[in-house]
Amino acid sequence: MSTLSLARSLFALTAGTHFLFVALTLGLATLVAIVQTRAVFGGDAVHLRMVRFWGQLYVINYAVGIVTGLLMEFQFGLCWPGLTDRARDVFGAPLAMETLVAFFVEATFLGLWIFGWDRLNRHAHLALIWIVTLTAYASAYFILVANGFLNHPVGYVRSGGELRVDSAGALFTNPAALLPLGHVLSGAFLTAGFFMAAVSSWHLLRSREPEFYRRSLRIGLVSVLLAVLPTAAFGGVQFPYVHDDGGVRPLSGLSADVMMAAWAWMFVVALMALVKLPFTGWLLRGRIFLRVVTVTLPLPYVAMLAGWIYRETGRQPWLIYGVLRTEDAVRPMGHGAMLAAITGVTVLFAALVVVNIALLRQYARRGPDAAALGRSEIAAPSEPVPSF
Amino acid sequence: MDTFAFFLLGFFVVGYFVLAGADIGVGMLLPFLGRDRRLTLAAIAPFFLGNEVWLVASAGLLTALFPVLEADLFGRVWGALVVLVCAWMLRDMGLWLRGRREGPVWRKIWDAAIVAGSWGVAASWGVAIGVLLGGGGPLFAVTTCGLFALHGAVFAVVRLGGEAPRAMARWVVRITLLAGVPCAVGAGAGELGRTAPLAVALAAVLAAVWGVLARPGGTGGRARDGWALAASALAITAVPLLGGLNLPDVSLTGGATLTLAVTGPLVPVLVAAQAWVWWIFRGRVERPSYL
Numbered sequence: 001m002s003t004l005s006l007a008r009s010l011f012a013l014t015a016g017t018h019f020l021f022v023a024l025t026l027g028l029a030t031l032v033a034i035v036q037t038r039a040v041f042g043g044d045a046v047h048l049r050m051v052r053f054w055g056q057l058y059v060i061n062y063a064v065g066i067v068t069g070l071l072m073e074f075q076f077g078l079c080w081p082g083l084t085d086r087a088r089d090v091f092g093a094p095l096a097m098e099t100l101v102a103f104f105v106e107a108t109f110l111g112l113w114i115f116g117w118d119r120l121n122r123h124a125h126l127a128l129i130w131i132v133t134l135t136a137y138a139s140a141y142f143i144l145v146a147n148g149f150l151n152h153p154v155g156y157v158r159s160g161g162e163l164r165v166d167s168a169g170a171l172f173t174n175p176a177a178l179l180p181l182g183h184v185l186s187g188a189f190l191t192a193g194f195f196m197a198a199v200s201s202w203h204l205l206r207s208r209e210p211e212f213y214r215r216s217l218r219i220g221l222v223s224v225l226l227a228v229l230p231t232a233a234f235g236g237v238q239f240p241y242v243h244d245d246g247g248v249r250p251l252s253g254l255s256a257d258v259m260m261a262a263w264a265w266m267f268v269v270a271l272m273a274l275v276k277l278p279f280t281g282w283l284l285r286g287r288i289f290l291r292v293v294t295v296t297l298p299l300p301y302v303a304m305l306a307g308w309i310y311r312e313t314g315r316q317p318w319l320i321y322g323v324l325r326t327e328d329a330v331r332p333m334g335h336g337a338m339l340a341a342i343t344g345v346t347v348l349f350a351a352l353v354v355v356n357i358a359l360l361r362q363y364a365r366r367g368p369d370a371a372a373l374g375r376s377e378i379a380a381p382s383e384p385v386p387s388f
Numbered sequence: 389m390d391t392f393a394f395f396l397l398g399f400f401v402v403g404y405f406v407l408a409g410a411d412i413g414v415g416m417l418l419p420f421l422g423r424d425r426r427l428t429l430a431a432i433a434p435f436f437l438g439n440e441v442w443l444v445a446s447a448g449l450l451t452a453l454f455p456v457l458e459a460d461l462f463g464r465v466w467g468a469l470v471v472l473v474c475a476w477m478l479r480d481m482g483l484w485l486r487g488r489r490e491g492p493v494w495r496k497i498w499d500a501a502i503v504a505g506s507w508g509v510a511a512s513w514g515v516a517i518g519v520l521l522g523g524g525g526p527l528f529a530v531t532t533c534g535l536f537a538l539h540g541a542v543f544a545v546v547r548l549g550g551e552a553p554r555a556m557a558r559w560v561v562r563i564t565l566l567a568g569v570p571c572a573v574g575a576g577a578g579e580l581g582r583t584a585p586l587a588v589a590l591a592a593v594l595a596a597v598w599g600v601l602a603r604p605g606g607t608g609g610r611a612r613d614g615w616a617l618a619a620s621a622l623a624i625t626a627v628p629l630l631g632g633l634n635l636p637d638v639s640l641t642g643g644a645t646l647t648l649a650v651t652g653p654l655v656p657v658l659v660a661a662q663a664w665v666w667w668i669f670r671g672r673v674e675r676p677s678y679l
């Protein structure tokens with residue numbers, strides 16, 4: 001492979017993996033925030049347990065996701081100096097705003113939410129998770145403004161060799177940013193909804209804590225029902241902004257088919273849920289339905305990834321469509337160094353994904369009493385003390 | 389506008405070294421700061437996520453404000469930066485995952501990741517900035533490792549109390565003064581006019597830390613430890629200052645006003661949010677945390 005292909009593969013690997021973590025984080029943060037709101041204002045003990053259980057899974061996923069995001073941030077400087085060099089004003093501005101306006105606040109308050117469980121009053125603690133959720137949306141928005149400019153450059157003028165902001169309004173209301181934002185957010189609710197419903201179904205099939213998981217299942221399925229049509233609608237209206245070039249790209253075409261097939265399956269499951277939701281007894285007795293929901297867990301991920309590949313490969317060979325070619329933006333560097341970097345990152349990311357899945361699975365199966373999050377007095381079995 | 393942009397970037401870079409320097413240093417010395425490592429990690433647990441975003445913010449600002457500088461920097465120290473990011477990821481994985489499972493093997497793996505990752509971060513900063521100084525990468529890594537470890541040790545003294553962190557801090561300050569400072573001078577030998585004054589100031593600050601730590605504990609100890617922490621924080625600013633003084637001259641060449649207009653006014657809010665976190669966790673560590 002050429003150095004350009006390697007650099008593109010490295011970016012695809014980083015962004016694709018990071019995106020999978022983000023999909024769950026965005027949706028699950030919201031569901032946890034909603035449950036915590038009910039716990040604070042409703043006073044039902046089951047909601048507090050739900051916050052800790054689902055919050056634990058959210059934090060595991062967030063922590064591993066953030067590690068992949070670190071490389072994302074540095075990749076532009078490491079591999080694509082031509083992009084920031086030419087388009088720092090239009091591309092760099094939303095990127096800088098993401099780090100300062102959104103991520104900085106999100107990380108600061110998430111730390112406080114995790115570690116300050118018993119040090120803050122419950123209203124302040126609730127406010128934290130909502131701030132974390134809203135800044136996560138803001139992050140998604142700013143990133144999609146930067147990404148939208150690559151797919152559909154608007155609001156800029158050329159000044160010398162550089163692209164300058166001509167209309168901040170046009171840049172920040174780019175339809176190629178706002179429509180994907182709707183698509184990604186509703187996709188995130190679909191992901192988190194199916195995640196919550198599938199884990200709950202798994203426990204219900206084993207008749208564990210029916211009250212706890214029945215309520216969780218309902219929240220998950222309602223999230224799926226609310227999100228399934230908007231996901232398709234926001235996807236559909238974006239087609240004019242996706243560069244397909246007449247379907248000559250096998251990868252793009254395949255991705256689009258996979259995405260729509262996955263969505264069709266999820267839509268059918270959502271319809272089944274719609275019929276069953278009003279009848280609690282039937283919902284819990286339907287073992288086939290619970291099994292179907294359980295196996296649907298990976299599908300939102302498949303659809304997310306396929307949709308993203310479809311959108312971003314169609315833009316090639318342009319980095320900024322019609323403005324900057326990908327080959328003109330890549331850092332001219334040794335093939336060996338790039339190969340070493342991509343090998344290292346592949347191994348590291350594979351390990352991260354495996355560890356994340358293993359931990360999510362373990363904590364999801366153990367149930368709410370095993371959650372370490374928010375355990376006010378962590379039973380600290382003195383760990384075996386190594387001697388130096 | 390140029391001045392403000394430089395100030396903004398400098399603020400976040402120096403903030404990163406002062407804040408994250410402490411938690412990275414604790415990670416480097418994890419095996420030596422106390423017998424219960426979970427308790428040691430609780431010292432940095434509430435802070436490290438909020439600390440590392442200072443570097444993420446710096447990278448964002450660098451991209452938006454100084455892309456020419458970014459391209460130049462990343463070009464010259466590509467390898468060190470890749471190692472830095474990988475070590476950083478390894479360290480974070482260790483911190484987040486260590487407490488998620490019982491079992492000695494699991495703990496040992498992630499302990500190793502935390503320690504190796506923390507040393508990797510400190511050393512690759514040294515190599516990167518050493519290159520900016522004119523070539524003495526590995527030499528300057530001695531200095532950065534010493535300064536990060538010292539800041540971490542003093543932070544552990546303040547957060548954990550007890551004798552082990554204090555003994556460690558005394559050792560590290562001696563090594564940093566006797567080996568780190570000469571290495572900094574050696575690394576910056578090409579530009580002694582700039583390096584020497586900073587190295588002398590650094591030596592003075594380190595001597596002050598040594599003096600404060602050498603006194604026996606007792607009443608009023610925590611306030612004195614606080615001063616030692618302020619001094620070790622001041623010492624670690626030598627790292628970004630030496631790097632910054634040796635950057636090529638760059639200007640904004642117009643543009644970037646949008647970024648400055650949006651992010652500039654927000655800085656007090658961000659500082660207040662972090663100050664709140666530090667205020668809440670200002671006390672001594674009493675029990676293990678979530679990590």
